[in-house]
Amino acid sequence: MKIVFQLKVYYFFKMLGECTELSVESIVKTFQGKIKLHAITDQIIDIGIRSLPLISITAISTGFVMTLQFGLGLEKYGGKPYVPAVMALSVFMEIAPVFTALMCAARVGAGIASVVGSMKVTQQLDAIRVLGNSPVEEIVAPRLIACLISFPILTLITSFLALISSCVVSTTELGLDPFFFYQKIISTVTLHEFYSGFFKSYIFALCVCLPACYYGFHVREGTKGVGLATTKSVVTGSILIFISDFFMTKMYWIIEAWKQF
């Protein structure tokens, strides 16, 4: 049992190490100008634009539900006017980046792992190498760049939609004035708080894309292996999102505490 656990930890850190290598190589190739623009735009369409319906539904329903929960919960203590501030802070700092990343881990991560895994099984990755190209340049780099461009934009859209839906529920169900709602958001959220969530989305893009490519590259048992790689990429991506979220939040508050001195 102990050995199994040790092995799992070993493979987890091995995966993180190889993911770092993949990201470094991708960045180097990008700066060398070797990545074709159309490959990146294709991936932005696939990763960013095609994720919009899923992200929109998630954002709107989250905005509805959370506003209702906060509003009705705080009403007993006379805290209804705090709903816009609470919603704005939680959306910008946590809900938008984390929910966007989790939805993308399921949709984008699974997609990347299955495509790369299928290419591995059908020897297309070997064919790329044999024809004198690099699979990292051809497969990983365009997807990574597309994720790094798409995730922050999707996070902004999620924030916007979640707050709009929150405003709708606040007005119709809680009886708050929409202008008051807007005023509260503007007066509560600072730029630092806004950027903290925005910055997270870059790290989450790495957490989703790199494990998906890694597991795709390491498929071994044919189509069964592709399914396994897809599952692993979603699970690992989600875990990495939660772990990195904790550390980034902690770091944010340490920085804020330093500023107080």
Place this chain on the structure above:
Amino acid sequence: METVLKVSNFHKSFGTKEIHKGTSFELFRGECLGLLGGSGTGKSVILRALVGLERPDDGEIYYKNRKVHTLSESEWRPLRKEIAYVFQNGALFDSLSVLENLSYPLLRHTKLTQEEITKKAIRILNQLDLFDTEHLYPNELSGGMQKRVGLARSLMLKPEVVLFDEPTAGLDPKNTILIQEAICKLSKTDYTSILVTHDMSTALRVCDRIMLLEDNKIKLTATIEELKDKSHPLYEFIKGVQN
């Protein structure tokens, strides 16, 4: 005769299973070398090592007297213009059309215009009896056609050495003959090639020299001329397989 490829004391294991224990051979310019052997004897492994897809555990590989088994992936890349590999299943990019598959290596390694690339691709496709297939996708082609497109793609850069991994495996007699003819046409030009196969008729028709892999190393070697002598041990092997 000039040696193009040289494999010396090649060792390779996967886990605890030893596939090669000191395999050595040479490939001479202009010849077609057939590599025969049962399943799991490591024929494809050695072919993959010759193009840098596998690294030997021990031993050396030389290409034109240059040590290549220690090269990094980026050092291998320019060499892969000279050594082509024809995959068993074609390994075509399924999201690209036949023309795009054929254009892929030229776009990467040459500065030809799209028009020139298209002309060249269609010429090679026609040579391989693949008329009007350039706009089709791999899933719209038969197995035999996919293999021929794979062959066409590997020839786009005019390589010096072509490595065939079971080019006729799983094909019907008509497609087998088409592939054999295509390889024979190549043999008459400047290509040097290695053919891994189970198919004796293909080996006897196409190759100049045949090697038998058994017990983790090269057991027998004979030229086609030597095989006319019915007492040659490799002839006995071939006869046994054909029966």
